[in-house]
Amino acid sequence: MNKCVFLSAIVFAAFLFVSCGEQKATTSLNAMDTFMTIQVYGKKPDIALEKTKKLIYQIERNISTTNEASDVYRLNHGEKISASGDTLTLTKYGLDFAKQTNGVFNPALYPVTSAWGFTTGAYKVPSENQIDELLPLTDYSKIQIDGTSINLEHGMALDFGAIGKGYTGDEAIKLLKANGIRSALLDLGGNIQALGKKTDGTEWNIGIKSPWTGKAAASIKIADKAVITSGGYERFFTADDGHNYIHIFDGKTGRPVDNGIAGVTIIAESGLYADALSTTMFVMGLKDAAAYWKEHSDFEMIIFTENQDLYYTEGLDGKLQLLTDFASVNVIR
Ligand code: AMP
Ligand code: MG
Numbered sequence: 001m002n003k004c005v006f007l008s009a010i011v012f013a014a015f016l017f018v019s020c021g022e023q024k025a026t027t028s029l030n031a032m033d034t035f036m037t038i039q040v041y042g043k044k045p046d047i048a049l050e051k052t053k054k055l056i057y058q059i060e061r062n063i064s065t066t067n068e069a070s071d072v073y074r075l076n077h078g079e080k081i082s083a084s085g086d087t088l089t090l091t092k093y094g095l096d097f098a099k100q101t102n103g104v105f106n107p108a109l110y111p112v113t114s115a116w117g118f119t120t121g122a123y124k125v126p127s128e129n130q131i132d133e134l135l136p137l138t139d140y141s142k143i144q145i146d147g148t149s150i151n152l153e154h155g156m157a158l159d160f161g162a163i164g165k166g167y168t169g170d171e172a173i174k175l176l177k178a179n180g181i182r183s184a185l186l187d188l189g190g191n192i193q194a195l196g197k198k199t200d201g202t203e204w205n206i207g208i209k210s211p212w213t214g215k216a217a218a219s220i221k222i223a224d225k226a227v228i229t230s231g232g233y234e235r236f237f238t239a240d241d242g243h244n245y246i247h248i249f250d251g252k253t254g255r256p257v258d259n260g261i262a263g264v265t266i267i268a269e270s271g272l273y274a275d276a277l278s279t280t281m282f283v284m285g286l287k288d289a290a291a292y293w294k295e296h297s298d299f300e301m302i303i304f305t306e307n308q309d310l311y312y313t314e315g316l317d318g319k320l321q322l323l324t325d326f327a328s329v330n331v332i333r
Pocket of ligand 2: 161162163230274275276277278279280
């Protein structure tokens with residue numbers, strides 16, 4: 001095809017796209033402890049958006065740790081229940097990911113994160129003794145799944161804070177596709193997931209927040225991908241000793257991670273995978289995260305350190321636009 005015919009074909013396709021009654025619709029909602037916005041393009045976008053909202057609220061009702069009617073709340077309070085598909089999927093995925101990462105990812109840390117007050121906002125530094133007593137309750141190998149029933153030992157508790165939003169993004173995108181939407185951008189509290197490209201055929205330009213200023217420190221163009229960030233700055237408290245304790249935990253010590261990482265952004269096709277990875281790579285720290293990436297070539301990663309160094313994986317070379325100065329810029333190869 002010569003260049004002119006090719007361009008005409010693109011223009012024609014673009015024209016078709018906007019001329020077949022396709023419209024834009026946007027909505028925002030508060031769910032899962034965060035603010036979400038969703039923009040969709042397609043036929044009957046309002047109907048698709050309403051269904052998506054319902055889906056998000058339904059997943060929240062199943063996996064919330066605070067809603068007394070949720071599967072997770074009831075499991076965490078010793079009830080025997082028949083779990084929903086959402087809860088079962090997340091439990092299985094969380095358990096597999098925990099096994100695969102030797103417990104760096106651990107969906108059973110709730111007893112420990114609660115003791116630090118991260119589940120209620122009543123922050124405190126627990127004693128070493130208290131942490132030692134709680135650690136056995138975070139043994140994910142004791143989670144048992146039998147059909148639709150999930151069995152936890154007394155005192156154990158699940159928490160899908162590290163994967164729930166990524167899972168929700170994937171489910172929302174499946175639903176949007178099934179409703180004829182071909183282009184959408186979901187911002188689930190800073191977790192970005194894109195369906196297709198923009199209606200003009202170009203990729204979405206996604207800003208990556210600076211841990212220091214809150215403004216975009218970099219940007220990246222994507223289509224059909226999730227861009228998911230774990231940041232120590234997203235939730236932390238400053239103790240009387242002046243130390244900042246963040247909401248991302250090292251399950252081996254029962255203490256917040258303190259490894260010089262400020263933020264990790266993962267770019268992958270699946271939101272669930274990207275969300276699990278963002279938390280896991282944060283806990284692993286720079287060296288182990290780089291080694292993990294080398295073993296698994298199915299994602300890209302951006303790491304900001306507390307010293308304002310930037311590290312990014314080779315696949316992002318030429319795709320990542322830097323919007324601020326860094327102490328150093330390094331490519332992980
Ligand atoms: P994210 O923002 O995706 O990194 O998720 C952080 C949330 O995951 C925390 O607020 C906790 O609820 C939970 N969490 C903290 N540490 C871990 C860990 N090592 N493995 C799994 N979940 C964790
Ligand atoms: Mg995560």
